[in-house]
Amino acid sequence: MAYILVVEDHIDIAEGLQANLEIEGHEVDLARDGRHAVMAIKRRVPDLVILDLGLPGLDGFGVLSQVREAECWCPVLILSARGAEADKLQGFRLGADDYVTKPFGTMELLARVNAQLRRASVTGRTETTTERAAATGTVAPRDPQEIESMLSERFELTPRQASVARLVADGLTNEEIAQALGISRFTARNHVEQVLEKLDVSSRARVAALVHGGGLSSMGA
Ligand code: CA
Numbered sequence: 001m002a003y004i005l006v007v008e009d010h011i012d013i014a015e016g017l018q019a020n021l022e023i024e025g026h027e028v029d030l031a032r033d034g035r036h037a038v039m040a041i042k043r044r045v046p047d048l049v050i051l052d053l054g055l056p057g058l059d060g061f062g063v064l065s066q067v068r069e070a071e072c073w074c075p076v077l078i079l080s081a082r083g084a085e086a087d088k089l090q091g092f093r094l095g096a097d098d099y100v101t102k103p104f105g106t107m108e109l110l111a112r113v114n115a116q117l118r119r120a121s122v123t124g125r126t127e128t129t130t131e132r133a134a135a136t137g138t139v140a141p142r143d144p145q146e147i148e149s150m151l152s153e154r155f156e157l158t159p160r161q162a163s164v165a166r167l168v169a170d171g172l173t174n175e176e177i178a179q180a181l182g183i184s185r186f187t188a189r190n191h192v193e194q195v196l197e198k199l200d201v202s203s204r205a206r207v208a209a210l211v212h213g214g215g216l217s218s219m220g221a
Pocket of ligand 1: 008009010052054055
């Protein structure tokens with residue numbers, strides 16, 4: 001379905017991710033250090049990069065800034081044991097799309113990977129790959145308004161909450177949601193909390209799974 005580069009020097013984590021992503025039908029390459037990662041990305045731009053921060057030589061931040069300087073805009077999901085807010089902010093400032101802290105749950109990570117891939121294909125951020133044509137044939141993209149009205153109906157969301165729920169499902173962070181809707185980050189966070197409560201789910205990944213995993217259309221339809 002997609003070509004994913006996993007940049008990770010911890011071989012067990014790298015191979016575990018590779019196995020799980022391949023089960024999902026993705027093509028996966030591994031890079032064990034920053035320099036090789038940059039070379040690999042420039043050689044063939046992936047549909048998604050999963051990027052560790054603590055790498056030998058050039059670290060993950062260095063990889064990210066070199067990749068963005070080279071005008072590669074593929075989605076980058078940082079996967080790091082460094083959970084400090086300063087690290088996350090630095091990652092987003094350099095152009096990361098999502099940030100997952102180790103240790104991580106495999107199902108949640110896969111849901112976030114899928115959310116990023118979906119978002120990238122909706123916004124046309126990644127170049128067409130040979131797999132993309134096949135991928136678009138499998139799931140008809142639904143109209144955002146249709147998704148929002150289904151959410152409103154099923155879960156009694158306000159229009160604003162429905163918009164927030166859809167953006168969460170598309171993998172946007174609170175900050176990005178705030179930007180997209182022209183509201184403060186604080187307000188965005190409150191809306192997200194209300195949405196999780198009304199949908200009766202415990203994580204953003206579950207919102208994505210519900211909206212994009214077919215749960216929305218099968219419920220009561
Ligand atoms: Ca590492």
